Amino acid sequence: MGSTLSYPRTKWAVYYRIQEKMGSTLPYPRRKWAVKGTDIRNKKTLKATTRFRINQELKLLHIKKQKLNQQLYHAHLTCANAWKDTWWMILGSIDKNLKKMVEEKYDKLNNKLESLRKEQHAQKQRQTARTTSPQRNPSTQGFHTRTMNLSTVEFNTEETSLLDLGLQYCIQKPPNAWLQDMNHLHKRQLYTARKLRNKLAENNLIIVPADKGRTTVIIEQNILQNNFNAFLSDNNFTALRQDPTTTYVKQIQKALKDCPDIIDKHKIKHLIPIHPVPPTLTARLKIHKPNIPIRPVVNNINAPTYKVARFMAKSLKDYLNLTNTYNTVNSHSLAQGISKLTINEHRKLVTYDIKDLYVNIPIDKTLHITDFFLRINNNKATIRSQILGLMQTTLAQNYFKFNEEFYQPQKDIAMGSPLSGLVAELFLQYFELHTVKHSLETKSVIFYTRYVDDILIIYDESLTNASTLTNTLNKIHSNLTFTPSHEDEGRISFLDLWIIRNDSSLEIDIFRKPTTTNTTIHHLSNHPTEHKMAAY
Incomplete structure (x- = not known):
């Protein structure tokens, strides 16, 4: 190519020549050029x-x-004239040093x-050893079945395979370019889906997701209704007249x-x-527990307090400034x-689960x-009063x-409200500030951490014991019940980890709950690629 460049008469080419004359273009090939529009001439100009x-x-480099x-x-030449015959010895020494x-x-x-x-080879060997080495406990490392049929109705292989794709699976709408190649597959899935829907309706069945593990559960509607009734009666819900x-x-x-001090009047x-609805x-369904009780899920979207609760959950963080210690x-x-951490024979591990926290x-x-934390952060009295008043109104609308009936709990915060998580966090951090801090200062508790309602404690057995810790936690509030789980054979599970005791340290391994399945969003599902790859 010559030293001059012939530009086509396009807007992008004109723009580039103006920038070049003004000195705005960079004189090296690493510049990233942006093509304006989809004109083929623009792309040729870029190339x-x-x-x-x-x-x-x-x-330039050659010059x-x-x-x-x-x-x-x-x-x-200058050095040769100056040093005469000795220059060749000096030149040899220079060449030797440069070499x-x-x-x-x-x-x-x-x-x-x-x-x-x-290092890369060693890392690959560690990964290979991790994937090929025998599991510590094969019974806990396996996966739960993707579909769990609690009814007496049988489903054929094709119907079960469709259910095994998971409740997140969406049948794609194929583009015209490959419509003919994929249409038969989608028709078959739609046919199987219709058969499933008819079979569920004929046998009074319903599909419900499991509480954990992404298991698809098929259950009779009357059994599910009985579980709902048991939940409503056990938690003392009041039936409303209207x-x-x-x-x-x-x-x-x-x-x-x-x-007016915490919300702009134009945002109301x-x-x-x-x-509102x-x-x-x-x-x-809690399939990992006896009698398969339910975990309630309340959909608060478009409820009267939903937007207010979401606003308060965001703005309260600025007023409270929680430390999350x-x-x-x-x-x-x-x-x-x-x-x-350093571990010895006196240091024991125990986990706690807070029963029905919300x-x-x-x-x-x-x-x-909430008022206590607002005062700690030096908020004005008017701001405290307005926050507490709005919180009381929001939380009371629970x-x-x-089934066309309206219910109201007697004591708890709203399930499914955007504000519930922050309120529960306030409640627990307050008692941690007064109880856990003292135990850590006295060295009876070596390590304490919490994830929502799951707690991990490492305590010194020579200064306290698990029974004393349990009694102390259960005295925090009469409404809260802390259920302990002790280490077994030198290990304990917390979140998705095995915490394993060694001589003087703790080792980490992967833990899978018995209800964990290997269900992910199928690659043929009508989801963005980012969603499909998120599981990996």
Whole structure:
């Protein structure tokens, strides 16, 4: 290609030439060019520009090389005239030293490259050993069946295979380009889906997701209804005579107008739903527990307090500034913290699970705790009053609809509300500040961490015992029950990790719950690629 570049008459080419004349273009080929529009001439201009710049850069480097050679030649002549016959000895010494420097430089680079290769090879060997080595406990490392049939109805292989794809699977709508190739597959899946729907309807069955592990559960509707009834009766829900949604919307409107210091008056209209609906109760099945109880799931979207609760959950973090001293973010951070601990025969591990946390948090106590944290962070009295008033109105509107009936709990915070997680965190951090801190200072507890309602404690058996710890935790509040799990054969499970005792340290391994399945979003599902790859 010549030294000049012929540009086509396009907008992008004109723009580039103007930038070039102004000196805005970079004189090396690493510049990233942006093509404006989809015109093929623009793309050709981009390609020609890149080649032109590379050629110009090569010419520039060649000119530099020629200048350096000329300078070296003149320096050589000058030195030869000055040193006469001894110059050749000096030149040989210079060449020898330069050769030695180059060899040392290359040896250093080669050693660095070799160490990186060895490290990469060792890492691959560790990964291979991890995947091929026998599991510590094969019974806990396997996967649960993807579909669990609790009914007496039989499903054929094709129907079971479709259910095994998981409840997240979506049948694709194929593009026209490969419509003919894929259409038969989608028709077959749609045919199987219709057969499944008819079979479920004929036998009074329903598909429900399991609480953990992504298991698809098939259960009779009357059995599921009995589980719902047991949940409603065991937790003392009050049946309401009528739908309170309209009344609650008016209460929210009034509460928002009384908070000018924390909410801009122009934002109030965005916090009130246009067409509010009552929250609805659904469930997930706890297949890992006897009698398969339900875990309630309340859908609060479009409920009267949903937008307000979401706003408060976000803004309260700025007013409260929680330290999260004893919280663990995920399994990775937990593993890093545990790896630094020293263990001896007196230090024991125990985990606790808080039974039905959200159902048992009292609203009145929560408001007092919120006021406590607001005072610690030096918030003004008017701001504290407005926050507590809006919180009380939001938390009090705890109700849901089930089977055309309306229910309200007697004591707990709203299930499914965006504010529930923060309220539960406030409640627990308050008692950790007064109880756990003392135990850590007295050295009876060596390590304490919590993830939502799961707690891991390492205590010194010479100063305390598990029974004393359990009694101390259960005295925090009468509504809360802490259920302990002790280490077995030198190991204990927490989150998705095995924590294994060694002589003086703790080792980490992968833990899978008995209900864990290997279900992920199928590669043929109508999902974005990012969603499919997230599991890996």
